[in-house]
Amino acid sequence: MERRGFNSSFGMLMAAVGSAVGLGNIWRFPYIVGTNGGGAFLLVYISILVFIGLPILISEMVIGRRARSDSVDSFKKLAPGKKRYISGLISVIASFLILGFYSVVAGWSLEYLIKSITNQFSGSSPQVIETMFTSFTSSPIKPIVWTFVFLFVTIFIVKSGVASGVEKVSKFAIPVLFFIVLVLGIRGLTLEGGMDGLRFLFYPDFSNFTMEGFLAALGHSFFTLSLGVGIMITYGSYAKDDENIGKSSLLISICDTTIALIAGIAIFTSVFTFGLNPGEGPGLVFVTLPNVFPLMPGGYLFGVAFFLLLALAALTSTISLLETLTAFGIDSMNLSRNKAAIGIGVCAFVVSIISSLSLGDTFSIQIGGLSFFDFVDKLTSNYMLTIASFIEIIFLGWFYKREYLKDELTNHGKIKASFFKVYYFMLKYVVPIAMVLIILSSFGILKSA
Structure with a gap:
């Protein structure tokens, strides 16, 4: 029996790409590359994406479609009487925490959309724009208001259902976002510091690359492909029976990486043109891009369009996170869609308030020397997503x-899956060994030289 879900393969692809791209590749990817040395990080990141991320992505899609349920109930169906569902529970908790801090950044995009519309960047120096960002994010009230607005819209869309909400928004937002980022990337290449930006992004210099950078590459590969948070399991459960999971997973990875690279080109060409710090951190996209728009013909309109699409990209990610949690509420807790979406959304807003306040001085909240915002980011990306995914691949491999895996990847023998032998070898041997080493390193058991 086919579960009610996406209306088309394109709709599923756009929703999955939207979850993967979102703010992850336009906000998070550039600043992580910047703080971890540029080209060396990029090379490690892409290698992890191909040899670890893609096999896990395929596996999560298989789990979802095979069980036709949420990330917890799927394991209960595929491994009855076993405790494999602990992976799903970790995923649900991680997804909830990410939704909490991610919605804060999504709210930032709305503030910057208003700033663009009111032309507040015109005539401002890079220093003024940087101060503008710091002042806003440290405010105890304004970011929370925008976060509330963003979560309200997210809840409304998820309440509408998969096809009418998630799919409809994604099919509009992602193609337009790709076009906007592409134009911005091309414009960045014409800037005076364009070649310096490209050199930083693509030239691998491992002299200062550390284990911390390696773990950041791993964490972002999981974060950007939405691995270990139950999203791809949930979306797999909505996929049609004739969906080619191998092909779809590859396309998701390619689209995700392509947009990440274009966003990196757009941002780092700007960073070096204006003499800014590539290791700026989470504020990189909000500090550097507003400097670019005044240089462009029609820069005002382009700036408004970019931050509008940035908000839409963020929305495709927040609705994916909330949809995953809502599916858990429906399948595992027997809640109605309305109760699950509203209840979980309200609880996530509480986490958002704490995350936002932790960035200011008035109500500074720190854990282990990190703001609550940064702590949750690091905890989920570097630990929870990795552990959840490790349990998944051990179970499947x-x-x-x-034969069950092959049956699902060949659509019950209706299509060829020539990659299956390579995929299964990677799943059974290569990925688990690599992830054991990574997990040991993340907990400080293995040290880099």
Whole structure:
């Protein structure tokens, strides 16, 4: 029996790409590259994406479609009587925490959309724009108001259902976002510091690359592909029976990486042109891009369009996170869609308030020397997503029947899956070994030289 879900393969692809791209590749990817040395980080990141991320992405899609349920109930169906569902529970908690701090950044995009519309960047120096960002994010009230607005819209869309909400928004937002980022990237290449930006992004210099950078690359590969948070399991459960999971997973990875690279080009060409710090941190996209718009023909309109699309990109990610949590509420807790979406959304808003306040001075909240915002980011990306995914691949590679996997990837023998042998070898041997080493390193058991 086919679960009610996406109306088309294109709709599913756009929703999955929207979850993967979102703010992850336009906000998060550039600043992580900047703080971890540029080209060396990029090379490690892409390698992890191909050899670890893609096999796990395929696996999560298989789990979802095979079980036709949320990330917790799926494991209960595929491994009845076992405790494999702990992976799903970790995913649900991680998804909830990410929604909490991610919605704060999504709210930032609305503030910057208003700033663009009111032309507040015109005539402002890079220093003024940087101060503008710091002043806003440290405010105890304004970011929370925008976060509330963003979560309200997210809840409304998720309440509308998969096809009418998630799919409809994604099919509009992602193609337009790609076009906007592409134009911005091309414009960045014409700037005076364009070649310096490209050199920083693509030239691998490992002299200052550390284990911390390696773990950041791993964490972002999971974050950007939405691995370990249950999103791809949930979306897999909505996929049609004739969906080519292998092909769709590859396309998701390619689209995700392409947009990340274009966003990196757009931002780092700007960073070096204006003599700004590539290691700016989470505020990089909000500090550098407003400097670019005044240089462009029609820069005012382009700036408004960019931050509008940035907000839409963020929305495709927040609705993916809330949809995953709503599916858990429906399938595992027997809640109605309305109760699940509203209840979980309200609880996530509480986490958002704490995350936002932790960035200011008035109500500074720190854990282990990090703001609550940064702590949740690091906890989920570097630990929870990795552990959840590790449990998934051990289950599929060692405790689930090989023929069941092949049956799902060939659509019950209707299509060829020539990649299956390579995929299964990676799943069973390569990915688990790599992830054991990574997990040991993340907990400080293995040290870099």
